[in-house]
Amino acid sequence: MIVALTAVIRLRVLERRSENERAVAEEAEHLMRQLSQQLVATQEEERKNLSRELHDHVGQMLTALRMELGRIDRLRSSADSRVAGAVAECRQLVDNMVRTVRDLALGLRPSMLDDFGLQPALEWHVRDFGRRFGIPVELTVDGDFELLPEEHRTCVYRSVQEALTNCVRHARASHIAVSVSRQADSLAVSVTDDGVGFNPAQRAGGLGLRGIEERVRELHGVLTIRSAPGAGTTLTMKVPVPVPARPVEVTHARAAG
Numbered sequence: 001m002i003v004a005l006t007a008v009i010r011l012r013v014l015e016r017r018s019e020n021e022r023a024v025a026e027e028a029e030h031l032m033r034q035l036s037q038q039l040v041a042t043q044e045e046e047r048k049n050l051s052r053e054l055h056d057h058v059g060q061m062l063t064a065l066r067m068e069l070g071r072i073d074r075l076r077s078s079a080d081s082r083v084a085g086a087v088a089e090c091r092q093l094v095d096n097m098v099r100t101v102r103d104l105a106l107g108l109r110p111s112m113l114d115d116f117g118l119q120p121a122l123e124w125h126v127r128d129f130g131r132r133f134g135i136p137v138e139l140t141v142d143g144d145f146e147l148l149p150e151e152h153r154t155c156v157y158r159s160v161q162e163a164l165t166n167c168v169r170h171a172r173a174s175h176i177a178v179s180v181s182r183q184a185d186s187l188a189v190s191v192t193d194d195g196v197g198f199n200p201a202q203r204a205g206g207l208g209l210r211g212i213e214e215r216v217r218e219l220h221g222v223l224t225i226r227s228a229p230g231a232g233t234t235l236t237m238k239v240p241v242p243v244p245a246r247p248v249e250v251t252h253a254r255a256a257g
Contacts, residue, residue, distance in 0.1 A: 044158070051111065059098065059102065062101065069091050106128075113157055117148070118180075137164070137176045137177075139180075143183065145182055152187060158211070159191075159235075160189065162208045163191040163212070164191070165208065166208055176193045177192045177193075178190070178192075184243060185240060188236070189238075190235065190237075192234040193232050193233055197228050197232050198228075199227070200227050216237050216239060221240065223236070
């Protein structure tokens, strides 16, 4: 009886210790998830601010510099060919800088995502991706995205952007298909490539996929990755979308008599 009682007490102590350790681990995981989501949100806000700064201030200064070079070119003496050559070279350098700044600003966060919506931003990104990397991307968009909340637009755009980047870095794909569809209360996105594929159970915890997972989880969505060596990869995400409340119709009744 003494041995049995000792064993029971020992088991209770071990169970209590295990429960405490589990609670500590769950709290640490919850805190790490919160920190990760805050990091993603802060990164997106910094990208937006930096993109606006490049587009509005740096772009405007380069445009003003190009105008001043044009004024110098008009004021120069027609016989001074050296000044003409220097001005032409400076204008070419400014034009290259303008294109570089524009590409950087659009890469950080395209202004059309905020100004025109999700579909134009995705169409631009797919065209730019195909031009830069020579990989054809088939984009299919179905549904109304006009009233989509900003966090949902950002989540979809960044997820597609990161998935396409992974296709270039790891998949070695020759064709990619992107599908985005909007239902009444949900948003479905899939990115499929014909690359080398991999084993999802053995994938490394890269920051790209982790960022997508955190964005989807923050919106209470589900991310699924289907792949196999030599069979390509399909990334699918489904995110709930809040349905706006219908305006309440108020009927004003006139008093009888």
